[in-house]
Amino acid sequence: MSALERPTSATRPRLPWLGRTALLLALVLLTVLLALGLGSVRVSAAETLRGVWHGLSGAALTGNDVIVWQLRFPRVALGLLVGASLGVCGAAYQGVFRNPLADPYLMGVASGAGLGATLAVVAGWNSALIPLSALLGALLSVLLSLALARQGRTLPPLRLILSGVVVGSILTAASTYLLLTSPTRILQVYSFTLGSLTFGGWHEVGTVLPYALLGGGLLLLLARALNVLQLGDLTARSLGLPVERLRLLVILAASLVTAAAVSYAGIIGFVGLVTPHLVRRLWGPDYRLLLPISALAGAGLLVLSDLLARTLTATELPVGVVTTLLGGPFFLYLLRRQGGER
């Protein structure tokens, strides 16, 4: 941001944000191309294009086509989808709680999904049921947190945060107990808690997409209301904003999107926390920009992390480890450089 700029009512620089957005879009596209071309199996650019062509045209898949079209392509697509979900939900949560430490897992979504997944794994259900069980667990934990936080007809942010933390802890303890009854499954459940896009296929993409479109679309529609909410509950109310209803709606929408993403990709940390911060620093605090660009940046960050997880070492790293190793230091650097919190 140029220091000479006079702040306008919307306090956002006109041209720079367009340029920045174009640059981010280019970076995300570049990451996607790299992610399609690189992996544990060498696939040339020509082969990649051929695989995509065969996949789209419905021709018979030969050679590395299967790897390109049925494994790598949907994996990248799922990465974009989950990353975008986490980015936009993180921004929405930070907005609705007016708290920079809020992230999509604030209402116990992660612990609930973890419990659902653990239950499915320990009980030895068909692996196709694990995501469904995780989704139900995640939604259950959110509803529980909301019910506990309700005070008459209001949802005070502090009570919400506290009840989310407590519900999360209780559900985590329950998962841990379940897991100890069946130690051979620890690895599988632990992997879920670190997040992974390993088995992301078109089926997973197709299942997560409707949630992301529906919930994400709703959040984008609420961007203006989130802007008003930043003035504080009292001011927002006096401007005629139904604060409680907005809070409930945003939490439900964001939780649904997060729950769907988490149920297939596991609990990928940091993307939802860091992305909105980065975007806020570079694009300003207007939620009409903050929400969609957080989605774009989150998508790019997760695909990049997954690419590194697949290629840094001979074996695969859990993507959650990479997101944190990548996002953490970068975030601290920004914090040091700019100081203070917007």
Add this chain to the structure above:
Amino acid sequence: MKTRPITTLFSLLTLGVLSSAAAVSYPLIITDDLGRKVTIASEPRRIVSVLPSDTETLCALGVCDRLVGVDDNSDFPASVKALPKVGGLYSPSIERMVALKPDLVIVSKYGKLTDTLTAAGIPVVAVNPESYDDAFSKTLLLGKIVNREAQAKQLVTQMRRDIARIEILTKNAVHKPTTYYEIDPTPYTVGPNSFIGVLLSKAGAANIIPAALGDFPKISPELVVQRSPQIILGPDLATVKARPGWNTIAAVRSGRVIAVVPSSDFDNLLNRPGPRLPQALAALARLIHPELFR
């Protein structure tokens, strides 16, 4: 095995002479698998085993009657199921162990039992077979600890003989099917130098995982799809079919996907570097080369 009675008598006599001649003298000082120098004051009579493979080895050495307690997962031989249970690796019940008044507790090298039990005044030794070679060396170590060195040597010889019988068949197999063994659906697999990896190669399978990736690598599904193994061990056919792109793998097309249910008898057999190693190898060899065992 058919032997003339006179030979049997002779070997028994020799054994008797050997075991009395080479009896272990206590106090015995050994270095255990945690690198601790442990002094065992006298021949252990009340033993608690907290590792299933150690339990099996002790019984194979003929000291099953000295076991006074085992961990939750020890289930072989059947007689140990009746013994008091002292918890599992992650949930050990130290109080129950102490209450059994053991004069030796044998533990895995994972977990934190040693310090607590030592503080409670109970001798602890970590004996934790993991690799293929450990199955033999730890048998000898346990034999020494419980004063059954001759039996241990004999057991190891017998195991090696049984393994050789199977290897003669599989070594000369013309075709070695490419195999992928999955220990966990994350997916984690086994490298050629891991315990199961060695069993696979001795059973006449060609592991699709290169040694460079390590013993228990977390791999990319891309790799499995590209290598298209002829046999998959671990997950069941339905699970594998549901994975994106896996229906193109040779093993899935031909239906040679063999489920190994976690904690099932078969899974335990394959995962315990103990006296049943030859049986584990035989079971694998039968699955991989059914034509050799008709």
